[in-house]
Amino acid sequence: MTLKALIFDVDGTLAETEEAHREAFNRVFVEWGLDWHWSQPLYRDLLQTTGGKERIRAWQDRLPNDAPRLSDADIARIHLEKTAIYTGILATGELELRTGVAELIEAARAEGLRLAVATTTNMPNVAALTRCCWNAAPFEVFDVIAAGDEVDAKKPAPDVFELALERLGLPPGACIAFEDSLNGLISARGAGLRVVVTPSIYTDDQDFSQAQLVTGNLAQLGLGDLAALLADEVAQ
Numbered sequence: 001m002t003l004k005a006l007i008f009d010v011d012g013t014l015a016e017t018e019e020a021h022r023e024a025f026n027r028v029f030v031e032w033g034l035d036w037h038w039s040q041p042l043y044r045d046l047l048q049t050t051g052g053k054e055r056i057r058a059w060q061d062r063l064p065n066d067a068p069r070l071s072d073a074d075i076a077r078i079h080l081e082k083t084a085i086y087t088g089i090l091a092t093g094e095l096e097l098r099t100g101v102a103e104l105i106e107a108a109r110a111e112g113l114r115l116a117v118a119t120t121t122n123m124p125n126v127a128a129l130t131r132c133c134w135n136a137a138p139f140e141v142f143d144v145i146a147a148g149d150e151v152d153a154k155k156p157a158p159d160v161f162e163l164a165l166e167r168l169g170l171p172p173g174a175c176i177a178f179e180d181s182l183n184g185l186i187s188a189r190g191a192g193l194r195v196v197v198t199p200s201i202y203t204d205d206q207d208f209s210q211a212q213l214v215t216g217n218l219a220q221l222g223l224g225d226l227a228a229l230l231a232d233e234v235a236q
């Protein structure tokens with residue numbers, strides 16, 4: 001089947017955003033007077049839970065029984081404030097795309113391929129990233145965006161990739177997915193996609209044996225290489 005579209009995860013795949021997310025969580029915890037601080041090793045562990053609100057809930061589940069807990073309404077509120085802090089951090093323009101991402105997207109665009117996002121994060125975060133890294137609105141860069149809040153089940157469930165495929169109007173066999181995490185890989189494979197994994201600073205210890213290709217970055221990857229991955233009929 002001919003390669004028609006590329007579908008990208010956002011956090012960790014387009015850019016190493018997780019440090020900005022961690023910083024935003026820690027700042028909002030201080031603002032709320034919470035005695036919580038997520039260190040890098042702890043955050044690596046917490047990232048096994050996808051979605052910010054879900055991650056806060058997973059963190060609370062680890063606290064001692066007598067520790068104060070946030071209600072679901074407060075979790076929604078704190079997460080909204082965290083998103084504002086995160087977009088503020090990105091507005092400083094300090095975040096860069098990972099190596100090879102800009103070039104691959106430009107090449108795909110020039111060849112008439114369609115570009116999509118399938119992410120667990122929400123639309124304001126996607127917009128903050130495209131504004132920061134492309135100086136453009138999300139739909140100036142991507143034809144289709146499927147975001148976490150639009151589906152019932154987040155990654156590793158296949159829903160968000162299935163939604164991206166539905167909006168592209170393409171079968172999985174005409175697309176390649178790009179991921180940086182095991183949860184994302186499982187999600188994309190569940191939707192029937194072939195997957196290229198570029199492990200990020202928080203995921204480089206994970207098992208990516210289900211991927212068609214694992215590579216440090218996208219710099220050496222051309223559209224011909226991706227078409228070859230689709231042509232390989234032996235799905236791994």
Ligand SMILES: [Mg+2]
Binds near residue numbers: 010011179181184
């Ligand atoms: Mg990711």
